[in-house]
Amino acid sequence: MKKIVLIEDETSVVxxxxxxxxxxxxxxxxxxxxxxxxxxxxxxxxDLVILDIMLPGMNGLDVCKEIRKxxxxxxxxxxxxxGTSENIVLGLENGGxxxxxxxxxxxxxxxxxxSLLRRSSPIATPEVPENNSDSEHVFQxxxxxxxxxxxxxxxxGEEVSLTSTxxxxxxxxxxxxxxxxxxxxxxxxxxxVNYDLGTNVVDVYVNYLRKxxxxxxxxxxxxxxxxxxYVLKRP
Numbered sequence: 001m002k003k004i005v006l007i008e009d010e011t012s013v014v015x016x017x018x019x020x021x022x023x024x025x026x027x028x029x030x031x032x033x034x035x036x037x038x039x040x041x042x043x044x045x046x047d048l049v050i051l052d053i054m055l056p057g058m059n060g061l062d063v064c065k066e067i068r069k070x071x072x073x074x075x076x077x078x079x080x081x082x083g084t085s086e087n088i089v090l091g092l093e094n095g096g097x098x099x100x101x102x103x104x105x106x107x108x109x110x111x112x113x114x115s116l117l118r119r120s121s122p123i124a125t126p127e128v129p130e131n132n133s134d135s136e137h138v139f140q141x142x143x144x145x146x147x148x149x150x151x152x153x154x155x156x157g158e159e160v161s162l163t164s165t166x167x168x169x170x171x172x173x174x175x176x177x178x179x180x181x182x183x184x185x186x187x188x189x190x191x192x193v194n195y196d197l198g199t200n201v202v203d204v205y206v207n208y209l210r211k212x213x214x215x216x217x218x219x220x221x222x223x224x225x226x227x228x229x230y231v232l233k234r235p
Contacts, residue, residue: 002047002117005029007037007063008079009055013102017050020106021113034058038066046074048116053080053091061094068095072163075116079104092191092201097165116164139174142221142234144213146174160212165190169205170213173222173232182229206230 004021008014009032018028029044031037034057041049049067053060064076078091078099091099098112139146143156151167153160162170172189173181183202191201206222214220219235 001025001027003027003029003045004048004050004113005031005037005040005044005046006050007031007034007040007055007060008050008052009033010052013052013079016106017109020110024110026113032056034060034063037063041067041074042070048113049074049076050113051076051078051096053078061090064091064095075164077112077116089201093204098192139171141174141177141232144221146170155213162209162212165205166209166212169209173230177232180225180228180231186229 002025004026006014006017006021006028008017008030011032014030014032018030021028029040029046031040034055036057037049037051037055038058040046051060051063055063058066060078060080064078067074067076072095075097076095078096079102080088080091080099081102088099088101097116100109100112137148139148145154146152148171153162153167153170169186169190172186186202186206190205210220210222214222221232221235223231223233225231
């Protein structure tokens with residue numbers, strides 16, 4: 001049973017979401033303010049965080065930043081009544097993996113949850129046998145190795161730890177090697193945002209990925225193409 005924590009102060013919304021998710025087989029914990037939500041996530045092992053932005057005690061953006069200090073991998077789904085591009089961007093840039101604008105349909109919430117859980121689960125598929133290292137699930141690009149079964153990433157033999165969003169971004173690059181990819185294309189593929197938000201969230205996450213993969217100036221894999229986007233190419 002997947003464990004979800006809902007950090008939301010509107011009792012009607014809490015009742016609606018909790019009842020619906022429990023009927024779907026999820027275990028749901030609730031926090032009605034920001035500080036309590038942070039404590040719950042820090043003290044428990046949740047599979048997903050559903051987080052409102054407008055909260056008493058500490059707003060959702062600050063809650064997410066606190067969560068990310070100790071847990072970079074748990075998926076965070078923002079709920080917001082503030083559906084402007086700026087607020088969506090702020091949520092993504094502060095460590096959120098997805099967002100849903102209120103009011104929303106429950107079926108859409110469930111779809112987002114399932115998508116995030118699939119993306120974040122490192123053992124959602126069987127383990128690759130040791131003698132099958134050249135299978136279609138193992139990607140190699142220069143000295144970068146990615147096993148998409150075990151979700152293990154290494155470069156030059158050293159293991160690299162990525163968040164779920166960083167991993168999805170890397171896989172998108174690996175599936176489009178040597179191709180110049182625009183920021184709009186990346187935003188659509190990784191975040192499911194199919195319109196221009198005027199955001200730098202793509203640049204932020206590309207920089208996160210570069211810091212973990214590209215330690216040497218003369219050995220970079222991810223390159224900026226000025227005015228066009230990014231490309232994964234060999235050093």
